Structures are given as C-alpha cells and as structure tokens.
Amino acid sequence: MEDTKSVYSICSMCTVRCAIKVEVEDGVAKWIEGNPHVPGLEGSLCAKGSAGLAFQYDTERPQYPMIRDGERGSGKWRMATWDEALDYIADKLKEITDKHGSKSIALVDRGGPFTDLTKSFMKALNSPNYLDHDDTCGKNTNMACQTLFGYGRTDMIYDWPNTKHIVLYGRNVFESLMVKEVNSILDAMEKGAKLTYIDCRATVTASKADRFLMIKPGTDYALNLALINVILNERLYNVDFVNKWVTGLTELQSFVIPYTPEWAEKETGIPAQEIINLARDLSDAKPKVILHGGWMLARYFDSFYSSRSIYILNTLLGSIETKGGLIIAKGAKDASKKPLNSLGTNIPDVKDKIFDADMPGKSLGTGHVVNIYKVIKTEEPYPVRALFVYRYDLIASLPDPEAQKKALDNLDLLVSIDVNYSKTGWYSDVLLPESTYLERSNIIGTQTGPKPAFIMRRQAILPRYDSKPAWEIFTLLAQKMGAGQYFPYKSIEDIWNYQLDGTGIKIEDFNAKGFVSLAKEAILMGRNDLKFKTPSGKVEFVSQTLEKNKFLSFKPYESPKKTEKGIFRLTFGRCGYHTHATTQNNLYLNELMPENVLWINEDEAKDLGIKNGDIVEVSSNGYSGKIKAYVTPFIHPDAVFMVHGFGNEIPMKTRSYKKGLNDNAFQIGQLELVDPVGGGTAFLECFITVKKA
Amino acid sequence: MSIYYIYQDQKRCIGCYACEIHCKTWNSVPLGPRFCRIIPVGPKMIGSVPRQQFIFIPCFHCEKPWCVSACPTNAMQKRTKDGIVFVEQSHCVGCKSCITACPWGVPQWNPETGKVIKCDYCKSRIDQGLKPACVTKCTGKSLRWVSAAEASLLKREKFAREIAKFGVMY
Numbered sequence: 001m002e003d004t005k006s007v008y009s010i011c012s013m014c015t016v017r018c019a020i021k022v023e024v025e026d027g028v029a030k031w032i033e034g035n036p037h038v039p040g041l042e043g044s045l046c047a048k049g050s051a052g053l054a055f056q057y058d059t060e061r062p063q064y065p066m067i068r069d070g071e072r073g074s075g076k077w078r079m080a081t082w083d084e085a086l087d088y089i090a091d092k093l094k095e096i097t098d099k100h101g102s103k104s105i106a107l108v109d110r111g112g113p114f115t116d117l118t119k120s121f122m123k124a125l126n127s128p129n130y131l132d133h134d135d136t137c138g139k140n141t142n143m144a145c146q147t148l149f150g151y152g153r154t155d156m157i158y159d160w161p162n163t164k165h166i167v168l169y170g171r172n173v174f175e176s177l178m179v180k181e182v183n184s185i186l187d188a189m190e191k192g193a194k195l196t197y198i199d200c201r202a203t204v205t206a207s208k209a210d211r212f213l214m215i216k217p218g219t220d221y222a223l224n225l226a227l228i229n230v231i232l233n234e235r236l237y238n239v240d241f242v243n244k245w246v247t248g249l250t251e252l253q254s255f256v257i258p259y260t261p262e263w264a265e266k267e268t269g270i271p272a273q274e275i276i277n278l279a280r281d282l283s284d285a286k287p288k289v290i291l292h293g294g295w296m297l298a299r300y301f302d303s304f305y306s307s308r309s310i311y312i313l314n315t316l317l318g319s320i321e322t323k324g325g326l327i328i329a330k331g332a333k334d335a336s337k338k339p340l341n342s343l344g345t346n347i348p349d350v351k352d353k354i355f356d357a358d359m360p361g362k363s364l365g366t367g368h369v370v371n372i373y374k375v376i377k378t379e380e381p382y383p384v385r386a387l388f389v390y391r392y393d394l395i396a397s398l399p400d401p402e403a404q405k406k407a408l409d410n411l412d413l414l415v416s417i418d419v420n421y422s423k424t425g426w427y428s429d430v431l432l433p434e435s436t437y438l439e440r441s442n443i444i445g446t447q448t449g450p451k452p453a454f455i456m457r458r459q460a461i462l463p464r465y466d467s468k469p470a471w472e473i474f475t476l477l478a479q480k481m482g483a484g485q486y487f488p489y490k491s492i493e494d495i496w497n498y499q500l501d502g503t504g505i506k507i508e509d510f511n512a513k514g515f516v517s518l519a520k521e522a523i524l525m526g527r528n529d530l531k532f533k534t535p536s537g538k539v540e541f542v543s544q545t546l547e548k549n550k551f552l553s554f555k556p557y558e559s560p561k562k563t564e565k566g567i568f569r570l571t572f573g574r575c576g577y578h579t580h581a582t583t584q585n586n587l588y589l590n591e592l593m594p595e596n597v598l599w600i601n602e603d604e605a606k607d608l609g610i611k612n613g614d615i616v617e618v619s620s621n622g623y624s625g626k627i628k629a630y631v632t633p634f635i636h637p638d639a640v641f642m643v644h645g646f647g648n649e650i651p652m653k654t655r656s657y658k659k660g661l662n663d664n665a666f667q668i669g670q671l672e673l674v675d676p677v678g679g680g681t682a683f684l685e686c687f688i689t690v691k692k693a
Numbered sequence: 694m695s696i697y698y699i700y701q702d703q704k705r706c707i708g709c710y711a712c713e714i715h716c717k718t719w720n721s722v723p724l725g726p727r728f729c730r731i732i733p734v735g736p737k738m739i740g741s742v743p744r745q746q747f748i749f750i751p752c753f754h755c756e757k758p759w760c761v762s763a764c765p766t767n768a769m770q771k772r773t774k775d776g777i778v779f780v781e782q783s784h785c786v787g788c789k790s791c792i793t794a795c796p797w798g799v800p801q802w803n804p805e806t807g808k809v810i811k812c813d814y815c816k817s818r819i820d821q822g823l824k825p826a827c828v829t830k831c832t833g834k835s836l837r838w839v840s841a842a843e844a845s846l847l848k849r850e851k852f853a854r855e856i857a858k859f860g861v862m863y
Contacts, residue, residue: 031718031719032718033829033830034830042834043829043830044830044831044832044833044834045711045715045830045832046709046711046832047709047710047711047713047714047715047832049711049830050711050714050715050717050718050830051714051718053718054718174707174708174709174833175707175709177707177709177832179832182707182832182833183833183834186704186705186833186834189704190704190705202736202743204707204708204745206736206742206743207735207736207742207743207744207745208704208707209742210742211741211742212741212742212743576707576708576709576710576711576832577709577710577711577714587724588714588717588718589714591724592710592713592714634736634743
C-alpha cells in the first residue's frame with residue numbers, strides 16, 4: 001500500500017504565492033494543483049506552478065553549503081557542512097562588527113508575507129539595514145499611493161469581480177499573471193465589464209481588450225493629465241465623493257488646464273477623441289471602475305507621478321473603498337482578531353538609523369535597495385561591509401551587472417541564501433541552499449485584504465539535498481552571533497505556536513484548508529466613515545508629505561527622450577511561463593521558451609533591412625549581443641522588447657546557459673538612475689542600437 | 694468519438710501553455726513530445742483591436758481512429774467502455790504507422806523508449822472520477838470536460854450570448 005497524503009501549502013515558483021494542494025506518494029511530490037478552497041483558484045494553476053515538480057526533482061540547483069574557493073565569481077567553490085559555513089559567516093561578521101559596528105551588516109530580502117523572520121533577525125543583530133527589492137518593482141506605485149491615501153500599494157485591493165470598467169497601463173494581467181486575478185477579471189468580463197488596455201506593445205492582454213490604445217513609450221502621464229482635464233472640464237467626476245474626501249481639487253484644476261486631449265494626442269499618439277471617449281466611458285461606469293495603479297512600475301523618471309495620476313483618476317471617479325473599485329485592505333485587527341505575534345517583539349529596538357535615512361538627494365522613504373550600492377562605494381554615512389541576500393538576485397534584477405559586481409567587491413562578506421543558482425549567489429562568498437517551497441515550512445503570514453486570513457506554507461516532502469528552511473538558517477545564525485536568546489526556536493511548530501499565542505487559532509486549524517479566514521464577508525468602511533492615513537485624514541491631491549519633503553504635488557509634464565533612427569528604447573517584461581531569472585533553466589519551462597527574441601516594429605525593421613527571424617546585433621555603450629528578431633506591427637516604433645530573465649552565465653544551469661539576452665546587461669551606467677521622488681529604478685531609460693548581424 | 698470532449702472557451706484562454714505542462718508533469722512526458730498542444734494564431738487586427746487565439750489540440754479520440762486502423766500490432770486501441778484511444782506500450786514496436794495515419798499529428802514519438810505515446814485523456818484519472826490534468830488545472834478555466842452532447846449545447850449557448858451582446862440580428 002502506498003503511503004499517500006495531501007498537503008495544503010503555498011507555491012513559490014513566482015512571488016504571487018498561489019495557495020496549492022500537493023499530493024505526495026511515498027515521500028515523492030506527484031501532483032500540485034491550486035487550492036480547491038480558494039475562490040478564483042479551485043484547482044487552477046499556471047505552467048510555472050505545475051513545473052514546480054520539474055524544479056523539485058532537478059539536480060541543477062544548490063545541493064549543499066558552498067564556500068568560495070577562488071576569486072569572486074570564478075565559479076570555484078568548496079563543499080561545506082552547515083556548521084562550517086555558518087561558523088565561517090559568524091567569524092567574518094564578528095571581525096566586521098568589531099571594526100565597524102553592527103550597523104555595517106545589511107540584508108536584502110525579496111519581500112512578501114514572511115518577512116517578519118528576516119526583519120527580526122536583523123533586529124537581533126542590532127542592525128537597522130533591512131531592505132527589500134521593491135525599488136525594482138512597485139516602489140513608485142507604493143509611494144504614490146502613500147502620498148494620496150496614507151495607504152500603500154498593496155493596501156489597495158482591486159475588487160475585480162464587481163467592476164464595470166478596467167483600465168490597465170502596461171499591466172499585462174494575462175501574461176505577468178496571478179491566477180486568481182486572471183479568473184476574477186475573466187469572470188468580470190463575462191458579466192460585461194469592459195477592458196481598456198494601454199501599452200506600447202500588443203500583449204495577450206491587449207488581444208482580450210475591448211479597447212487597445214498603442215501609446216508612445218514614456219507618455220502615460222500625459223494621457224492621464226488629459227483624462228483628468230476632460231473629467232474635470234466636463235464635470236464627469238463623482239462630485240459627492242470628491243467634495244467630501246479630497247483636498248487640493250482647485251489646485252489640480254488649475255494645474256491640468258494646459259493638458260488638453262489635443263495636446264496629449266501629440267505626446268502619446270492617441271487620438272484626442274479616443275481620450276475623451278475613454279473619460280466619458282469611465283464616468284458612465286463610475287464608481288465601479290478600476291484603473292490599475294501599476295504593479296512593476298520601475299520604468300521612467302516620472303513613474304511616480306504617472307502612478308499618482310492614476311490613483312487621482314480613481315479618486316475622481318469615486319472608486320475608493322467601494323464594490324467594483326479599490327478596497328482598502330483589512331488586517332486581523334479590522335476583523336476584531338488579535339494579529340500574529342511578531343518574532344521581533346521582545347528584541348530591543350535598534351538605535352542606529354538605516355544608512356539612507358538622511359542620504360543627500362534621496363527620494364521618499366528609506367530602505368531603497370539601489371542605495372546599497374551607494375553606501376558600499378562611498379561608505380557614507382558609515383561603512384556597510386557585510387551583506388546577506390535572501391531569495392533575491394540583486395545582480396539579475398538591477399541594471400548594469402558589471403557595475404554592481406565592482407561595487408560588491410568592496411564588501412568583506414557577501415552571503416546568498418537561495419533555492420537557485422542566482423547570479424548574486426554565484427558572486428557570493430558563501431552560498432547557503434534554502435530548502436525548496438515543497439521541502440520547507442515558513443512562518444505563518446497574514447494575507448490582508450477585504451477578507452483577511454492567516455496563511456501557511458507547510459512542508460510536503462523531505463529535502464532531497466543538504467538544505468535547510470529559512471527559519472532554521474536564521475535561527476542558527478542568530479545563535480552563532482550570540483543573539484540566541486531572541487531566537488530560542490527548536491522547530492517550526494515552536495514558532496507557529498508563538499505567533500498564534502492569544503489569537504484563539506491553533507496549528508490544527510490550518511489542516512482543513514491550508515489557511516484560516518478571519519472574516520466571513522468582505523469588510524468595508526461606511527461610505528461616510530472612511531479613514532485615510534494621511535495627515536489630513538483625506539485623499540491629499542496636494543500632499544503634505546510631498547510638500548514637506550520639497551517635492552511637487554503636481555509635476556509639470558516633460559516629454560520623454562527622443563529616439564533616433566536605428567536606436568530604440570529597450571522595454572522588457574514577462575511571458576506567462578517564465579518569471580524573473582529563476583525559471584529559464586526549468587526542464588519544462590525551458591522547453592516552452594528556451595531563449596528570448598527581440599520584438600521590433602515592422603516599418604523600422606524594413607528600414608534597417610531586418611526580416612522576421614533574422615539574427616540582429618543589439619548594443620549599448622560598448623556592450624552587445626545577438627538575438628533573433630520578431631518583426632511585428634504590434635510594437636510602437638520607438639521601442640523594442642524582450643522577455644526578462646535570459647542570458648544566464650552560470651554553467652551549472654546547463655539548459656539555459658548562454659541562451660538569449662539579459663536586458664539588464666544593456667542598462668550600462670543606469671544603476672543609480674531612479675525616479676527622483678518614488679525611488680524606483682528607471683529601467684526603461686535604456687536605449688540600444690539594433691542592426692542586422 | 695469517445696463519449697467525452699474537452700471544450701475550449703476561447704474567451705477564457707490566455708495562451709499560458711499551462712495545459713501542456715499540467716499534462717507533461719502528470720504523464721511524465723519527456724522533452725520533445727507533447728500530448729496536447731496550444732497553437733497560437735495571430736495576433737491580427739480585427740477592427741480596432743488586436744486579436745490572438747490559442748487553439749488547444751489534444752487527441753480527438755475519433756469514432757473511427759485512423760491510428761488504430763493503421764497499427765499493425767494492436768498497440769493502438771480504443772477503449773470499449775468510453776472510446777478513449779490509447780497505446781498499449783508493451784505491444785508498440787515503434788513503426789510510426791499511426792503518426793503517418795493521424796490527420797492531426799496527435800501520436801507522439803518518445804525518444805527515450807522508441808515507442809509512440811499519446812493523449813489518453815489521463816484515463817487513470819477518469820477512472821477515479823477525476824478530470825484530465827489539462828482541464829483540472831487550466832489557469833483561466835477555459836478547458837471544460839464535457840460530454841460530446843454538452844459541447845454542442847455550450848457552443849450554441851455561447852453563440853446566442855454573442856448575438857445578444859452585440860445586438861446583431863440574423
């Protein structure tokens with residue numbers, strides 16, 4: 001008789017973290033499906049999710065702790081035991097902190113619902129320098145949201161099922177996909193919701209849209225200013241909502257006077273009448289409209305203001321905290337439940353300030369990951385000499401890999417903790433293999449939303465190799481660093497029991513569905529009883545936070561840099577079956593797309609003598625590479641596009657080794673180019689020359 | 694034709710190729726062969742919007758399967774109880790007659806065994822009252838496991854909705 005079991009857990013093939021059910025036979029994971037108890041999933045899973053089995057049973061991933069045995073990045077390693085590797089790290093850290101203090105340690109995390117562990121670990125080491133990857137992702141959007149509502153990006157939950165009109169700005173929901181969101185949007189469209197899609201490229205999402213607006217890259221802000229202009233001029237806004245909840249309407253009104261649809265047509269290439277029609281259609285559907293504020297919006301120098309203008313549009317249409325609009329996320333407290341206990345509660349607060357707290361010329365907020373390179377290079381305001389990189393591939397994510405490596409050379413210790421061979425891992429001094437998501441349990445997380453829940457990733461199978469789960473790695477490290485009293489845990493159950501203490505919820509309560517809902521129905525604030533966390537308690541079109549930090553609430557529009565013949569703006573994104581730089585070597589996903597191609601506009605290609613399928617040479621600032629051209633009318637003439645994450649240089653990953661091109665490698669000199677207000681990386685300020693090879 | 698059918702709702706298909714991977718992982722299909730395939734068509738402009746379709750092609754499990762008639766060793770068989778067409782691996786000699794015979798290119802060559810393999814609607818799952826892997830986990834719930842009779846009804850209903858939605862009178 002086979003020994004079989006079903007385990008509810010959480011996927012980790014991408015960072016969406018869909019709830020899953022894993023079927024295990026004789027200790028082997030045989031089948032993964034979307035958690036049948038989660039509406040919008042009910043079994044559904046994407047290609048990456050299913051390919052988790054190929055990842056699990058692949059040999060081309062780190063199998064034991066490795067200590068560098070040659071130059072950084074030389075690929076020379078020695079195999080180590082956990083004790084040896086952790087002692088090595090602890091000894092180095094002690095040397096570094098003796099000289100430079102505990103604040104000279106930093107940790108870069110990806111982010112997500114389980115970061116209480118890493119944040120508490122840094123607190124236990126008495127360092128303020130915890131950072132996440134958000135500058136390369138949603139930071140501009142997050143900051144834009146904060147300055148208007150006092151809530152962050154992930155606090156504004158899109159109520160897809162009840163909406164009537166969806167507007168997406170390059171938010172390619174059907175390829176850069178979240179399974180639950182895909183189904184919610186498809187359901188809404190089946191019920192008659194309209195989809196407007198705006199992008200410089202016709203994606204799969206464009207091919208499902210009711211209206212597709214091909215926009216000149218870098219001009220979204222112009223479009224939005226014109227939409228605001230029409231909505232205010234024609235009094236298409238939700239007057240009651242705006243009068244009650246908004247500050248700064250008059251200032252906005254005078255600001256947008258010059259930004260007419262006719263003006264925007266010249267900037268964006270979208271006909272003025274189309275802009276007027278869109279504004280009127282949105283008004284007809286208000287307040288059940290969703291203009292997506294942006295997910296990965298680390299793109300241009302004005303992405304912060306572009307995103308902010310999207311949220312202003314939502315506010316004008318009254319779609320805040322209403323069904324079919326943007327609902328403010330609720331946590332345990334909103335459901336009258338006790339929140340999880342933080343692992344850091346009993347650890348003394350860190351007195352030192354994070355290194356970019358007072359950095360000159362800094363953008364809003366602190367903990368900007370791009371600033372890690374500034375501090376490593378300049379040692380201002382103080383030296384950072386040891387860096388932990390957890391679940392995040394800095395070098396594959398940020399621009400200009402060579403510039404990054406040069407900066408990282410100033411570190412005395414670089415430790416990478418990952419399930420993959422990442423570019424950063426390959427450049428590290430110590431590489432610690434974390435157990436895969438099927439092999440590990442994580443601390444319990446809170447999923448905020450209209451219906452908050454506690455979620456649990458639970459180990460389904462034993463580790464195949466000499467790896468450890470994150471909770472154990474950080475616990476052991478804390479103990480070796482003399483901070484063991486703050487990490488007294490011997491098992492994940494110890495941690496779970498501590499987190500749940502006083503909540504009235506027990507570990508067994510997760511058995512039935514894998515999560516514990518904290519509310520039966522969506523929690524909505526009353527329409528007259530809204531609470532915004534801004535200084536004024538209102539939606540601040542004129543933002544006190546911005547003004548206090550000497551930033552404008554309304555930034556005048558500036559045209560993007562013009563491209564010349566044969567030179568294109570390099571854009572990048574995802575397809576439905578690869579994510580970041582982590583899936584290209586997966587047996588099955590590699591089979592679907594072994595290398596990327598370069599989308600190029602057909603008229604531009606014709607002028608350059610490039611035919612579909614030709615090999616072209618692309619170059620920027622002395623770096624060049626070859627790639628196959630995909631000649632199409634469905635991309636704006638100013639832009640070229642490639643799927644992100646290719647160009648693997650680690651020989652251990654044989655299937656993807658040297659296949660395709662890495663967009664970041666062309667972003668030379670861009671490491672410190674950011675949106676000056678939001679702080680997000682300006683990835684798309686990259687221009688490349690294309691010619692026939 | 695088998696008594697079953699996999700109906701694909703084009704409106705809900707996002708061309709994510711998950712069905713192919715759900716199938717490959719369940720059936721342990723090696724690199725190369727694919728039991729079902731998504732074939733992208735387009736994009737092309739239809740009026741003012743780009744349109745792209747992703748055509749799902751599994752085995753159709755024909756009533757009179759060319760592959761079964763062509764098979765000299767009786768490896769390719771049709772299940773009596775429900776019409777599922779499958780390969781009895783122990784009988785297959787790798788002659789590839791079925792590959793030539795099938796009008797849709799469904800039978801697949803397994804380079805590791807030198808035999809033919811193909812979509813059998815995940816019959817071991819069907820026998821347990823489950824649905825094929827591709828349908829069970831379809832990302833956008835585009836694929837539906839229905840009877841042949843239901844498939845025609847679904848198609849008619851969808852057509853009717855389209856007419857009503859666009860106000861076109863026929």
